[in-house]
Amino acid sequence: MTQLAVICAYLCALVALAVLGGRAFRGTSQDYFVASRSIGPAVLMLSVFGTAMTAFSLVGSTGEAYRTGIGVYGLMASSSGVLHSAVFFFVGLRMWSIGVTHGYTTQIQFFRERFESGALGLMLFPVLAGLVVPYVLIGLLGAGSVVGVLTEGAFPSLFDSTGGAVPAWLTGLVITAIVSIYVFAGGLRAAAWANSLQAGIFLVTGIATFLVIAPKLGGVQAATEAVLAASPERLVRDGSIGQLQFLSYCLIPLSIGMFPHVYQHWLTARSAASFKPMLVLHPVCTMLVWLPCVLIGVWAVGATLPDGSAIVPAGSPANGELGLMVRTLTTPLLGGLLGAGILAAIMSSLDSQLLAIGSMFTNDVAIKVLGRDRLGERERVLLGRSIVLAVALAAYLCSLGEPRSVFTLGVWCFSAYSALFPIAVAAIYWKRATRHGAMAAVAATVIVGGLLFREGSYGADPGYLFHGMLPVVPMVAASTAALVFGSLATSPPSRLTLARFFPE
């Protein structure tokens, strides 16, 4: 009950923030979609970090560390630290500069004009929007699992079928509603403020949870020694992660360069210098979130109750490991705070994702189809808000289906974004890249990714590899080859376009 009270108090604070965000809203579509490009370095750093971290980083990392051991940190966290910042530097800065110069609000606007093709924009919209939906699902599934575990036994008469726990459908409904409220009210400025608050909360609660759990396991040394006795292979990578598999994971963090919601956050920057704290602190903040979760996940392997039974029994439901450790080893108050922290991580991605789809539909589909003159400022904002609500509802309904491992679903989703990343690099750095090359790359991503996803049982097979590598490798290779050959086989872009995007 205490856990739920803390979580409810946190959600009320977010609604209050929505009211503030709504008051600061200037009523224009530029303000709604890119906060009038007024965000400074601290909020930019925290909001992009909050957007990048989701259930995948907290719930997924703990569960994967429980199953495969310490290697999960190197698989995702340390590679993300260096590569996310590299993408911010080599791609984000340039995208921001071009976006401000030409007044873009979405990445599709940029690709459409750089590649001189409205058809490319219409082709990219369903792919990018379609990939955001499973990403949103990752959050909703993670939230449902954690709150369910934390509140188990709290409401036996109310939720008999779940053992008294708040059911996943109710958790998903509440967080979808809260996020919709503050995105609806204040647009990207409200989302950036909420993300900054939420990034701070999940950074602090993650570390606090680690500091409370470690003594309960007899101290950090005893916790690790228990794993050494029970399952020593979890403390090395030999046998659980192949060298080629580890190397291929380095392609996954490139996905951040094609996330529509991250692109939109880049565009909110007040100046190029606003990117600097984000470049430097992103790897450190990533470490502060992942390290406690990975250690708690590994320690869960050897953690037992006084009667000798495991805290996380073999065959426990996917995504529930962190919740089980917290519920068993900490106080209800900390359990509630951690629950709030996990919801913070999840909601800080959800808000930007919903807004990105609303923005893309309004700017890349509706305005293109209806014509710019037929949609005034008020209509654009109204349309963006309506799409946010519609996508939130659709994602929520999808989350009621059969649950998948958050980690596995996340890796598939990120793989597809990574496969599209060569288009972003070519658009900025390769003058010879053409619309046909870009379209061929999108088609290759969809076809090769779709075939491999089917081979991997639509995300139900967490161990699926393609010749010892993640499927992201053939997906990126196919996309890059299609981009290069498609471009070289067709006429180069016009001089006018090259002059606009590659000024001397």
Add this chain to the structure above:
Amino acid sequence: MKLSAVLVLVAGFLALHQDFWLWDDATLVIGFVPAGLAYHVAYSLCTAGLWAAVCRWGWPSDLGRPGSDAPEDGSGQ
């Protein structure tokens, strides 16, 4: 520092990510962190140092707030 120099630095740094020599090393650093995990935590911290150096010496000079040719309603060209 030119853009290509930053690219070479990052590529070299990425090569160090593949720590094959620690694959089966079960040594515990400071008594509780396995060597493979300790290496990657240190790697994360060094990454921050790398980007701090890039911000100091490799920041592109052609990226002020550009003169905007955007339409007033911000809807792109």
